[in-house]
Amino acid sequence: MDHVDVTLNVNDTEHHLRLDARVTLLDALRDHLGLTGSKKGCDQGACGACTVMVDGKRVVACLGLAAQYEGRRITTVEGLATNGELHRMQAAFARHDAFQCGYCTPGQIMSAVCLIAEGRAHSDEDIREFMSGNICRCGAYPNIRAAIRDVVAEA
Amino acid sequence: MTTLEAARAVGPGLDRVDAPMKTTGRAPYPNDFSLPGMVHACLVHSTIAAGRVRAIDTTAAETAPGVLAVITHLTAPQLERGPMTLLGPSPPAPLQGDRILHYGQHLAVVVAASPEQARHAAGLVRVDYEPAEPLLDLHDPRAAVVTNPWGLDSDRGDIAAGFAAADVVVGGSYTTPDNTNNPLGLMSTVAAWNGDSLTVHDSTQWPHNVRTTLAAVFKIPESNVRVLAPYVGGGFGAGLRVWPHVILTVLAAREVGKPVKLVLTRPEMFTAVGHRPYSAQQIRIGATRTGELTAIEHEGVSPVAMDDDDYEPVSACSAVSYACPNVRTRDRQVRLNIPCPGSMRAPAEGQGNFALESAIDELAHELGIDPLELRLRNYAEEHPLLGLPWSSKALRECYLQGAERFGWSRRDPRPGSMRDGRWLIGYGLAGVSYPHYQVPCQARASLHRDGSADVRSAATDIGTGTYTIITQLSAELLGLDVSRVHFDLGDSDMPYAPQAGGSGLTGALAGAVHAACRRLVQEFLDVVRDDPDSPLRGAALDDVAVSQGRIHRIGNPDQGESYTDILTRHGLEELSADGRSTPPQPDAAGMATAGAFGAKFVEVRVDPDLGLLRVTRVVSAIDGGRILNEKTATSQIVGGTVGGIGQAMFEETATDAGTGRIANATFGDYLVPVNADVPDMEVIFVGGPDRATPVGTKGVGEIGLVGVAAAVANAVHHATGRRIRSLPITIDQLML
Numbered sequence: 001m002d003h004v005d006v007t008l009n010v011n012d013t014e015h016h017l018r019l020d021a022r023v024t025l026l027d028a029l030r031d032h033l034g035l036t037g038s039k040k041g042c043d044q045g046a047c048g049a050c051t052v053m054v055d056g057k058r059v060v061a062c063l064g065l066a067a068q069y070e071g072r073r074i075t076t077v078e079g080l081a082t083n084g085e086l087h088r089m090q091a092a093f094a095r096h097d098a099f100q101c102g103y104c105t106p107g108q109i110m111s112a113v114c115l116i117a118e119g120r121a122h123s124d125e126d127i128r129e130f131m132s133g134n135i136c137r138c139g140a141y142p143n144i145r146a147a148i149r150d151v152v153a154e155a
Numbered sequence: 156m157t158t159l160e161a162a163r164a165v166g167p168g169l170d171r172v173d174a175p176m177k178t179t180g181r182a183p184y185p186n187d188f189s190l191p192g193m194v195h196a197c198l199v200h201s202t203i204a205a206g207r208v209r210a211i212d213t214t215a216a217e218t219a220p221g222v223l224a225v226i227t228h229l230t231a232p233q234l235e236r237g238p239m240t241l242l243g244p245s246p247p248a249p250l251q252g253d254r255i256l257h258y259g260q261h262l263a264v265v266v267a268a269s270p271e272q273a274r275h276a277a278g279l280v281r282v283d284y285e286p287a288e289p290l291l292d293l294h295d296p297r298a299a300v301v302t303n304p305w306g307l308d309s310d311r312g313d314i315a316a317g318f319a320a321a322d323v324v325v326g327g328s329y330t331t332p333d334n335t336n337n338p339l340g341l342m343s344t345v346a347a348w349n350g351d352s353l354t355v356h357d358s359t360q361w362p363h364n365v366r367t368t369l370a371a372v373f374k375i376p377e378s379n380v381r382v383l384a385p386y387v388g389g390g391f392g393a394g395l396r397v398w399p400h401v402i403l404t405v406l407a408a409r410e411v412g413k414p415v416k417l418v419l420t421r422p423e424m425f426t427a428v429g430h431r432p433y434s435a436q437q438i439r440i441g442a443t444r445t446g447e448l449t450a451i452e453h454e455g456v457s458p459v460a461m462d463d464d465d466y467e468p469v470s471a472c473s474a475v476s477y478a479c480p481n482v483r484t485r486d487r488q489v490r491l492n493i494p495c496p497g498s499m500r501a502p503a504e505g506q507g508n509f510a511l512e513s514a515i516d517e518l519a520h521e522l523g524i525d526p527l528e529l530r531l532r533n534y535a536e537e538h539p540l541l542g543l544p545w546s547s548k549a550l551r552e553c554y555l556q557g558a559e560r561f562g563w564s565r566r567d568p569r570p571g572s573m574r575d576g577r578w579l580i581g582y583g584l585a586g587v588s589y590p591h592y593q594v595p596c597q598a599r600a601s602l603h604r605d606g607s608a609d610v611r612s613a614a615t616d617i618g619t620g621t622y623t624i625i626t627q628l629s630a631e632l633l634g635l636d637v638s639r640v641h642f643d644l645g646d647s648d649m650p651y652a653p654q655a656g657g658s659g660l661t662g663a664l665a666g667a668v669h670a671a672c673r674r675l676v677q678e679f680l681d682v683v684r685d686d687p688d689s690p691l692r693g694a695a696l697d698d699v700a701v702s703q704g705r706i707h708r709i710g711n712p713d714q715g716e717s718y719t720d721i722l723t724r725h726g727l728e729e730l731s732a733d734g735r736s737t738p739p740q741p742d743a744a745g746m747a748t749a750g751a752f753g754a755k756f757v758e759v760r761v762d763p764d765l766g767l768l769r770v771t772r773v774v775s776a777i778d779g780g781r782i783l784n785e786k787t788a789t790s791q792i793v794g795g796t797v798g799g800i801g802q803a804m805f806e807e808t809a810t811d812a813g814t815g816r817i818a819n820a821t822f823g824d825y826l827v828p829v830n831a832d833v834p835d836m837e838v839i840f841v842g843g844p845d846r847a848t849p850v851g852t853k854g855v856g857e858i859g860l861v862g863v864a865a866a867v868a869n870a871v872h873h874a875t876g877r878r879i880r881s882l883p884i885t886i887d888q889l890m891l
Binding site (some may be wrong): 020022023027030031034035036037038039040041042043044046047049076077078080081086090091093094095097099100101102103104105106109127128129131132133134135136137138139140141142143144145 | 386
């Protein structure tokens, strides 16, 4: 099987990998870099559990091959906290009980962080609409919105 | 026998103790584990629903890059079916013959060095089928029917006389579709053998069941099996059984002599781990002109798999919900060539309540009585089947306080009478009487010389908040700050715990932890019994209280000493104690053990031109007994309500009528509620600790879901005048 040499910049660290060309960005993060915070919920780009930030934008990591992300700047949930201090969004999720099983949570948090950066968190209507790519089967949606509103208000 | 002081309800919402793990991505779910030398499995499934495997060609797969093994029914060893469990029989053992009983049945497992190689090779396996005509229709006369499958059919009074005495009779046929649990976590197993010892990471709601089953199937002592599930990506019932893929992963690991990981795909989650089965229900309710119920007759029929079992007494709710003298409930199952159904959040109750509470609403409309008032007039002060007082019941308060919060009095009863611009507005209500369930549980508590405590039990926290509430409860019972208590779970080497299911874990585990903590305090008193230096010398358990890391005599806080002082003076590092709980015995106590009660109030908006349906407000009023943590309990109710919105408006697993193929087995096709579908909600808890158990909880994991579908349907009727008797309520049913 064909292999590819890929350099991935993840959470400000460069990783040189030799991968089966079929390895997705999600599997590269999880299986090859040990960054298992990004979750696999469908492997079909439909649930958002694998959402990561690539060059400041939301990407579902299961839908792209790792080789496509050479030279891009990737941030995962593991890269959000700075100096051991939780990102405001992480703290807000804890405060508002914005998760239950926690499996979708890294994707929700990455999506929420990007949402604010995209300027799409101005209204509750916007938050509802633009967070609808992240399924929470436990049903924490109202609390997810509350957490996001809180972070927007703090900013 | 509630022994926690009501004034010290543990209640207020502590943030989840596992929040730092979950918000940073550090919480390890089963498929996050990788072991040295680990290889990967992928499954091959039947693409027909009935027949035989005539031939299976694995040559290409076996020679594909990286492949270590391809196991089929021709090469698999003989495996015994797993043992009977608390929840019924184990699923059939996989790969034990050429018979095909349902679409998606596992026909082979491929093991390769990488997941990509395993998936590629699985696609190279060629199956030659000898198809048979599958039984797929609930009404197929050839299908075997199981009557009264659980012995729960009930007859009370004289049903014919009850209907004869009725001034008004309403009723109809109701259907609920197949729904699929779809926890977001893809169910996964990582299995590693070391000699004849086995370690398994599994997406289970019940580690001990996995241990017992694997020990029996692979004929090794239970003590050789360790099952770990510290974090599970949801379950909603899908993790209650030891499904065939778990056994195949363990088998594969043994065959290749390496640790094996199997992660189910999303489509496999529709066929391999159960689902809420379709139901067809007939219900009739009779009442006097003044709204006294005279008769309820409720029949339910659901499919079950060919060689398997499922607990789904759909009509049972009608026997216990109202003080009606004449009640008849009947349930049947029909054996079909379908993937095995299984419990999905509020099994049976979620389906049966839709018919019952829709019919009650219809009756209220026919009688011209407010639906809330009709429910109160027929309030069951005693358990209708047992004739005993409830151990607790605050359903009346649920109705009254929920109505107040919702603004029910603003409801104009005439259908179609309330509008906001072009939107029709409807208010709907449903009541819920959830059954009590509890099974035995054990826990162990230890106090260390540094004043910290460890509490352990092999339970799971599938998002319910178990980590947090048991930490709080233990802290309360030992008089420690929550930061000094570490509660651990999810490991079958810990004391036995039952499944996270049936809304029964909190009660069982709280009882066991209560017993362990009380016994632990007793251990300390035993140590100082004859200690002349101890102010607690000779004290009995009932003489003392605990607070701030100390035991002291009740009413005299100065007369006591800290755990640390006792351990230090006696040269002990720690003391430990075991505790167990057993279900309350209702007859012995002279009361009927109550589950949770609830009332759901829903506002919908319907666009009369486009048939759009929106749920815009929900108030849930819940009697959940003692609420250990208002924050996590509220989340349980909100989350259950979201599941109920899914059942009411979106979710329907579609089976192709000719082939038995699941036609919408993706999140793109099987619709679940997303953020934009779900309004902000209000949850209020009413009532107090239940009398039947020491801690007084009642379990709130499922009740949040029940009643939502009926309340939405009733609100739709109020908005439009249309009585929708078939879920999900979709746009085509609402085009006016």
